[in-house]
Amino acid sequence: MRHLRLGVNIDHVATIRNARGGRHPDPLRAAFVAAQAGADGITAHLREDRRHIADEDIARLVSELSLPLNLEMAATDEMLEIALRHRPHAACIVPEKRHELTTEGGLDAHGGSNAFKRYVDALGEAGIRVSLFIDPDPKQLDAAKMLGAPVVELHVGAYCERYLEDPTSAETKREFAKIEAAADHAEALGLECHAGHGLTFDTVGPVAGIPTIIELNIGHFLIGEAIFSGLDSAIRRMRALMDKARADAVGSRSA
Numbered sequence: 001m002r003h004l005r006l007g008v009n010i011d012h013v014a015t016i017r018n019a020r021g022g023r024h025p026d027p028l029r030a031a032f033v034a035a036q037a038g039a040d041g042i043t044a045h046l047r048e049d050r051r052h053i054a055d056e057d058i059a060r061l062v063s064e065l066s067l068p069l070n071l072e073m074a075a076t077d078e079m080l081e082i083a084l085r086h087r088p089h090a091a092c093i094v095p096e097k098r099h100e101l102t103t104e105g106g107l108d109a110h111g112g113s114n115a116f117k118r119y120v121d122a123l124g125e126a127g128i129r130v131s132l133f134i135d136p137d138p139k140q141l142d143a144a145k146m147l148g149a150p151v152v153e154l155h156v157g158a159y160c161e162r163y164l165e166d167p168t169s170a171e172t173k174r175e176f177a178k179i180e181a182a183a184d185h186a187e188a189l190g191l192e193c194h195a196g197h198g199l200t201f202d203t204v205g206p207v208a209g210i211p212t213i214i215e216l217n218i219g220h221f222l223i224g225e226a227i228f229s230g231l232d233s234a235i236r237r238m239r240a241l242m243d244k245a246r247a248d249a250v251g252s253r254s255a
């Protein structure tokens, strides 16, 4: 059974810190808690407007964290320079719009094709594992393959939103089927497949049950849930739900 990795996104620890300035709560401390609670990696998005994670956070995460760091970044020269300077384990190229509340959709790897190539190449040549954050759409996966990215992260936000409205609706099922098909397509193309955006205790199980997905990146829900149960407990529960869903899915396929 392939281990399903959990990347904990700590952006919103920095959101809370920045609401007052100062140093508390410290995203690095959250990263240490995540490591203890069973995270396999830490994800952080250094946005152009620095609304949460700051440059200094990236420097501290790279120098003090023992877990791999996945730097989410827009395809800009500024972010490329920062990634090449810090050399995180991985970089995930994401679309970024200045006024969006969160990453609203996947990258248009298909439409924007060659624009991303030099970022994928430069990061790859520096030994940084590159992923492209894309919608679960076969043409985006084909484009990611053409661009030479070894990894894709599927944007599962549409499925999660539909699920929260009505877990059994035809629309929810349609969105989920797109993720399953995209994960199969990634496997056929030889791309490592990750998923993220909007995952909660309720939505994580079905996605974790797709055996060709090998990493989930989860942030907002975990940090929000930490208010009620603590970060350690929220991550441990997420980890347990992921592991159970993966074990159940593997068991039912081999039965």
Ligand code: PXP
Binding pocket: 009, 011, 045, 072, 092, 094, 102, 103, 133, 153, 195, 196, 197, 198, 199, 217, 218, 219, 220, 221
């Ligand atoms: N993966 C990527 C590429 C993202 O941009 C985000 C959000 O920043 C996440 C995962 C985590 O999404 P959420 O915070 O909704 O769990």
